[in-house]
Amino acid sequence: MKIVVTGSLGNISRPLSTALVKKGHSVTVISSNPDKRKEIEQSGAKAYIGSLTDAQFVAEAFTGADAVYCMVPFDFSVADQDAHMQQVTANYVTAIQHAGIRKVVFLSGWAAEVAGHDMTEVYRQLPGVNVSELRPAIFYTNFYQMMDMMRGKGMMGLAMGLRAYGIRALFGRRGLLLGNYGDNDRIVLVAPEDIAAAALEELETPVTGIKIRYVASEELTCNEVAAILGGAIGKPWMKWIRISDKQMLQGYKMAGLPEQLAASLVKMQAAVHDGSILARYERQRPVLGKVKLKDFAREFAKRYI
Template sequence: MKIIVTGSLGNISKPLASELIRQGHDVAIISSQAAKQQDIEALGAKAAIGSVEDAAFLTAAFAGADAVYAMTPPNYAASDLIGYYRHVALAYAKAAKAANVPHLVYLSSYGADLEKGSGIIGGSHQAEGILTALDNITITLLRPGYFYYNLYQFTGMIKAQDFMGSNYGGEDKLVMVSPLDIAAAAAEELTNATPQNKVRYIASDEKTCNEVARIIGEAIGKPDLTWLTFTDEQVKNNLLEHGMPPAAAGLLVELNAAIHSGLLASDYEKHPPALGKVKLQDFVKEFAAAYQQG
């Protein structure tokens, strides 16, 4: 199969491309950075250098593809984050239609079923709507949970204050996921001989925030580490003090609040997947190594 992978050599895209190449597929990787071309080719893939916001470029890159893995690169500098997701999805839709792509696998998020109240995940909701409206293209929506590496954001707080904290915490449950488990699921869907329009949730482990703090604390030599729950206002003010634009801060606080209330995982809980291979105990080894080096 000829398969297009977006996301350059990111945490998901690199292991995904590597697995597809191992299986013998013809893989092209889209990257916005020309400097990545050599590394992409060293992996055994073709490099297509350009922007996923450029529908004309994508149309050319998608030509002859049997399947496309599409993701929206993070862009917290965008003045309208939701609009950015919509813009990228429209470029994907236009290119997939023009290039007659038969199957598109889109990296969305848990909570993307929600029309409102999910913060930045509202962008994934709108992207899903744009892509699933396409005719004659099979759309597979991947909805992973909370990425393990989001926990790195607490490193400075742990070192300075000996606790973790946000406007979610305590006994709130985190549905967590490893990029490796996402890559494995994406590879399965991209190479499916009989793809279907469907939603696939992906998770690696489920733990309360208290359990996460305990496991991290034991790994870094702080067995009494706790995860505190702050108010929405406290978290937003802290984000603003650290220079985050007001609109982005508001979306992040809303997203966190949806984790705290359980809203974000409400549909996930109705369709729980089999958990992946990479558990929190595996990830904390990486976390502890990075913590000690930082």
């Protein structure tokens, strides 16, 4: 098949495009960064460089494709993230219609409904298109943004790693993680590699109509997560402490996040603490992926040093 992959060479798109090429598909990878062209082409895929906010560019990129993998990246130069996401999604819809594509994999997140990013209206614009919506849980890779906190260096760069709607933390001291969910709250984590594997499966498996698939690798409490990561970096006493929504919101604002985005993130994370996101997940609980937190922790420890 001719397959277009959005997301450049990100944590999901890189292993997905690599796997598709190895399986003999003709793959085009969209990136906004011209510096990625050489690396994309070296992987055996075709590079298509441009902005997802450019409707004409997206339509041209999708022309001739049999299937597409669509994700919407954050753009922190934009104050209204909802408007940005709606624009990119609208460009996808128009391009899919124009190209006559009948196979689509959309990446959203397990908090999509809480965040007000329900895709129902999008799907209504795509009659006759077979769609798999992937709803991954909290990315393991979000923990890379917590390294300074684990080292006891105070507030970390919260503006990074926000795509997965997941783990957030601030005002740390050595051996602590903080967020507006924590302690013994149950959370679900996922490895990007397991998301890529799910996307590959959905692209190659016949789907009729609309399919929603949650993607997860591990189910733990926050303190179990802290113990695993802490053990890997020589801090087995590490704890994950919950702070208030108000404190969380203040931290995001101090980190420079737009007010609308900060409020949305706090709302989503509060829904982890109160269990409402978990309840939705459990209604369509998936088979857990292969990559466990202990596997990720070994890689995390190498970067932590």
